[in-house]
Amino acid sequence: EPEVTQTPSHQVTQMGQEVILRCVPISNHLYFYWYRQILGQKVEFLVSFYNNEISEKSEIFDDQFSVERPDGSNFTLKIRSTKLEDSAMYFCASASGAYEQYFGPGTRLTVT
């Protein structure tokens, strides 16, 4: 069964460093998302991406964040200058349309 994959599973970085989180969505899906979950809290929407552009973003998704689909298979989230409060689990999701979203296993980001 097709699944969303994410790398790395765990990333440790120092405050102020840039990180890139990678996702490979399900191959025939057209809608891509990033969500995050701070430890012990609920999952929050960050950004949605369709037709090679951002379709919606949350207040969390400020100028420090960017997304890209550099080729036909990868979908990346970049944080330019990480802060302590960026420590969270980051989930990528994809969907074929306005229907069920399928989530990857997550990348746990720890900023020290």
Next chain:
Amino acid sequence: GIQVEQSPPDLILQEGANSTLRCNFSDSVNNLQWFHQNPWGQLINLFYIPSGTKQNGRLSATTVATERYSLLYISSSQTTDSGVYFCAVVQNTGFQKLVFGTGTRLLVSP
């Protein structure tokens, strides 16, 4: 924005017991999903259920969209059912972001 509330916040069961988890939402939705977050933090899709009833093994779900709630039933619970259960909805606004509830933390003891 839409509010999603789940109850109860915490639930402790003996293995073999049945339970019902509830999700209330404050506005019309065109997508509703239930997830199980396992101890490793992974979100496992349980149901895509914007309306109606579905069953998958010991789990079933019902969404009554007109009354703005959904229920997740777990029968004959097992220790592997432990974790956090999230309900998430897409508000009927044309955008597709999922808005998650605060979750129900379930602990099934042997």
